[in-house]
Amino acid sequence: MSIRLDWQDLPMDVRAAVQDHAGPVIGAESASVGRNSAFAATLTTQDGLVFCKGGRSDGPQAVMHRNEAAVNPFLPEELAPHLLWRVEQDGWLLLGFQYVAGRHADLSPGSPDLPLVAAAIKKISDITPPPVPQRAIADHWQTALGNGATSEWAERAPQYMCGSTLVHSDLNPLNILVADAAHVVDWAWWRTGAAWIDPAFVVVRLVAEGHQPSHAEEWAAQFDGFREAPSKAITAFAASLVCLWERKFADTDTTKAARRWAEHRCG
CATH class of the missing domain: 3.30.200.20 (Phosphorylase Kinase; domain 1)
Structure with a gap:
């Protein structure tokens, strides 16, 4: 920009x-x-x-x-x-x-913001998405990966991402304002897809804020979509994040967190 x-x-x-x-x-x-x-x-x-x-x-x-x-x-x-x-x-x-007053969410271990963020994620999953065509995140992911997937796991990710749940797809701390509740802003990247996707995006953010990958996954397991998702779907998604983010954001803390999570999943 x-x-x-x-x-x-x-x-x-x-x-x-x-x-x-x-x-x-x-x-x-x-x-x-x-x-x-x-x-x-x-x-x-x-x-x-x-x-x-x-x-x-x-x-x-x-x-x-x-x-x-x-x-x-x-x-x-x-x-x-x-x-x-x-x-x-x-x-x-x-x-x-x-206008919504608030501060950016604190996702560090033990933060009192975590239950508020969880409540917001649950609200998102209950919303019926607008009937706008061509907003499937699986199609977007397939196009983004193209022929540049760096592993078989990454290539598999789109096949697991289909679904009808509203997906914000960018739940980072800057897009979550916390006061008495957590408000989610910047919906420019919303899509439709599997119910586990938004919780999985937050797993990466938790790891970036100091959570161990296993603990971050335990936190995400409070959501039915994530808990019930096939293990290989989560592994493929983690691998695909590394593939996509290393192209443009190789040295960021978030990409490093994605690598740690993928290594945990594939280890």
Whole structure:
């Protein structure tokens, strides 16, 4: 992503269109994290705070923002911020969300956030996904792996990922805001698939935060989908994460955690 724009960097007519929905903006604080939006900021208006994100409507990020807008009506407000309005003006697409206060989730061993995160994951698995075609994560995974799978285990992953459960697919601490409950944000990558997939994604994050792989799997076993999944499905998924992430993020803590988990599974 290029350098994130400030509120005053947006074209005047785009800012006017936002204010037609949100009211006069008297302050704007750009988000310090995230990489999927050219503009992302908390706007202070006369009626309170609104979180606004978006980018060029003809750019590669627009697909992600449209994905997020499509799934939002299906998400309960106690789980995810409600989409308040959508602006398309002069080649820009901006989404305005209910502001949710909170800090990023702590996934370290013994964290009091872990039960709240578990409750959020269970809520996600109970949601009926929107009837949007071509959102199967198995197909996406197969395309992403292509012919570059580095092991037989990685090649097998897509065949185990089919299902009809809503999958967030990016449950990292930056996308989970914790206050009295855990709220899940940034739904740009939602898909449909097997019920074990979101818990499995969190296993990697737990390992990255200091959990032993076996303990992380024990935590994930509280979810029926993960507990009942074929062992070889989880092993194949762990191997495929290493394959995919090493291509672009080889030296990150998360990729190192994926390697540790895959080695644990294949050891």
